[in-house]
């Protein structure tokens with residue numbers, strides 16, 4: 245029994261998580277070939293996907309490339325645009341308008357050479373923000389320019405980038421590609437029941453129109469309901485609602501007024517009285533949503549706030565309200581079932597962490613799913629400790645944005661109450677008051693957010709850092725060269741990079757050359 | 760700068776077309792477009808390379824005539840220094856464009872900013888509202904070029920399919936100056952060529968593709984000669 249092989253995987257759920265995971269597994273296992281491990285996906289024809297989740301992380305480029313999807317096909321079929329970071333608007337103060345960028349590109353990898361101490365010493369110039377001192381990308385994004393040119397290879401950027409995409413169209417693209425190119429078997433049916441074996445592992449899923457389906461391994465991608473891991477196996481949910489206070493979102497899709505409306509080159513995130521509004525530009529519409537705490541604002545008021553933000557264009561448009569379960573499962577992998585996506589964990593979408601953790605989970609599953617059942621327990625332990633770490637660090641990073649805010653509304657005051665800040669984050673913030681952010685603060689290989697992300701947010705939010713021993717930073721000349729290089733690149737790239745729409749039009753017409 | 764407009768028997772009734780064997784318009788062009796039908800003839804004069812068109816990102820074939828932008832080592836005030844003159848150079852300032860792709864119909868256009876196109880000297884283009892014999896002959900060669908250009912695109916598409924193109928960086932060390940890289944050039948990957956299956960190999964024969972591949976490879980022997988011109 246224990247030396248039995250794992251020959252089949254059943255993914256339940258066909259949202260972003262289900263299709264990304266099924267496609268990745270099938271690609272990795274070569275499921276299209278005769279005799280390979282089979283990957284099957286069951287999706288309900290009746291239960292819609294969550295329908296949001298349209299901002300990604302640069303990891304998506306590697307993911308799409310691994311799956312063998314052409315970048316032009318992806319851009320075209322998902323109304324996708326290039327995302328060069330997030331612009332945080334009014335996060336620092338309630339009264340004083342202001343903004344900063346969390347970017348994907350820095351002139352120097354700070355784990356190799358950290359420019360921050362020299363920026364603090366004023367060596368980049370007096371009135372230059374940290375982001376503008378270490379990266380050309382903020383200016384490029386503000387101008388609405390693309391991160392690459394038509395002469396770049398697919399997935400290659402002049403500047404690092406991610407995407408904004410239409411979640412529904414993305415699942416559709418993956419669904420077709422996974423079936424046609426990667427050998428994923430598809431079943432359209434509702435799972436009515438999940439039966440357990442004597443040892444508590446999943447024995448089968450019972451469907452309405454496709455009978456009983458069995459597999460050697462199951463992946464729960466059923467969204468917030470967590471049908472397999474949560475409901476059937478009874479793995480508990482650890483809420484972090486006391487740390488991250490936002491528990492609802494209201495969203496509206498806003499068509500662009502014209503086909504040539506300029507496109508934002510980064511996600512906008514604008515602080516509001518009881519949360520924040522995301523604003524993501526696709527080629528045909530914006531996706532806009534207010535993530536808020538229902539303890540601090542009524543649902544009606546939240547919707548009104550969102551409508552005011554959008555302006556007159558919102559009048560004829562429908563709003564959709566979503567409840568968010570914020571937290572994570574006690575285990576992400578239990579016996580012969582792993583959960584990926586909303587069924588595993590969710591935190592407010594402030595840093596687009598959900599999809600990249602789906603990519604990460606699918607990658608790890610593809611690598612770690614053992615060929616023999618006897619090796620399942622070890623894989624389970626590794627997976628669980630890895631993703632517990634990643635989710636806790638994600639929660640810390642999201643919390644950092646709130647902990648640094650000086651906004652005065654009750655929601656914001658509550659959100660930065662010291663008692664609600666995880667100790668791991670408090671320790672880091674304490675040390676950063678007098679010493680630089682260090683590569684050793686992020687020593688884990690699977691740190692979800694890199695050192696540079698923390699620096700963009702810390703310095704962007706005006707974190708007070710007074711380096712206790714300024715004598716240590718003696719490479720001012722080298723730093724000066726980097727700062728100059730950024731200014732030179734900023735000028736040069738403004739000339740070279742096309743506006744987003746112009747590049748997209750060329751991509752639609754010509755495509756990228758494969759080379 | 761170029762200013763491409765369609766030739767029009769009314770509007771351009773008074774215009775003439777002059778030929779200038781010195782080709783001043785390419786005095787500082789470091790690459791010149793080539794069509795696949797010219798490769799064999801061009802290979803004895805220049806290295807044949809592939810570059811991406813900066814406006815479309817698509818590959819096109821070119822003669823490499825200089826080692827940095829703005830430099831044409833075959834161009835001299837006294838006359839063109841190579842045995843071969845690319846068709847596009849000879850046709851200039853005329854070109855044929857297809858208003859609708861694949862329609863087979865062409866219109867003849869001209870770079871109206873070229874001094875070769877003027878009202879003072881050269882051959883008459885229109886007489887009694889009709890193209891002169893001279894214009895018809897020039898138009899025919901412009902159309903022939905446009906037709907070869909479609910073949911070139913097919914050839915390049917085939918090279919890409921077979922993964923036969925590879926990026927090449929030329930590192931140049933001019934005497935008494937810092938070495939620099941000439942980037943953005945692509946050539947034929949010989950290793951990959953050697954690995955083609957018999958079937959892939961034969962598929963290249965269509966439209967004389969094999970000849971073209973060999974012409975490109977042979978043309979690489981022009982590279983040291985080009986670099987040598989720099990020293991002169």
Ligand SMILES: Cc1cc2nc3c(=O)[nH]c(=O)nc-3n(C[C@H](O)[C@H](O)[C@H](O)COP(=O)(O)OP(=O)(O)OC[C@H]3O[C@@H](n4cnc5c(N)ncnc54)[C@H](O)[C@@H]3O)c2cc1C
Pocket residue numbers: 256257258259260261262286287288289290291292293294295296297298299300411433434435436465466467468469471493533566568584585586587593595596597598599600
């Ligand atoms: C307001 C909001 C904004 C977000 N913004 C971002 C963002 O910008 N970036 C980001 O990375 N993430 C974001 N996310 C998260 C992101 O939307 C999700 O992580 C992602 O869409 C994955 O969802 P999923 O596939 O796990 O679940 P779902 O999309 O809910 O899919 C569940 C699937 O399970 C199927 N299913 C359910 N029950 C059954 C059954 N009984 N039988 C058969 N099938 C069943 C459904 O049909 C569906 O196909 C956001 C989330 C929210 C709530």
